Amino acid sequence: MHLPTEDTDRDLVLNRVLNAPRDKIYACWTQPDLLKQWFAPKPWTTPKVQLDLRPGGGNVITMADEAGTEYPNAGQYLEIVPNERLVFTDAFTGDWAPSAKPFFTAFILLEDAGEGKTKYTAIARHWTVEDAENHKKMGFHAGWGMCADQLEVLAASL
Structure with missing residues (x-):
């Protein structure tokens, strides 16, 4: 798969340079015990x-809110390139079983940024412009930004 062409109407994008090497960031995305530690913006948690x-x-x-109410999010991997790229969607729930309501496809892109740093790009490509606007209003940039900060701290500690 080649890298996505930006779709300005349906994409929400987070770009950061994280102070951790990309193999550690990739590990935090692909190892359940690590993913649980950073994936939800605090005070929310990721219990499962x-x-x-x-x-x-x-x-x-x-993910679980402060009261412990759980919100399961099912999806499927489309592409996996270790230490470089993860592409997943909620349009399917595994082995190409369709989901009830597709919302977005995520592209997590990792590039070397020198001196143990990683250029981290997270793209959320939505099915509709309305879905993108709703995700933006839900706090995409603040929430995904907070999670990127949590990811950076954890990855740098490994």
């Missing part, structure tokens, strides 16, 4: 993570 790391493999990442 199931990953089938292969194209077509499903994932269920469950």
Whole structure:
């Protein structure tokens, strides 16, 4: 798969340079015990993570609010390039089983940025312009930014 061409109407993008090497960031995305530590913006948590790391493999990442109410998010991996790229979607829930309501496809792109740093790009490509606007209003940039900060701290500590 080649890198996505930007779709300004349906994409929400987070660009950062993280102070951690990309193999550590990739590990934080692909190892359940690590993913649980950073994936939800605090004070929310990620109590459950199931990953089938292969194209077509499903994932269920469950976030919980402060009251402990759980919100499972099912998806499927489309592409996995270790230490470089993860592409996943909620349009399928594993082995190409369609989901009830697709919302977005995520592209997580990792590039060397010198001196143990990583250029981190997270693209959320939505099915509709309305979905992108709703995700923006839900706090995409603040929430995904907070999670990127948490990811950076954890990856740098490994």
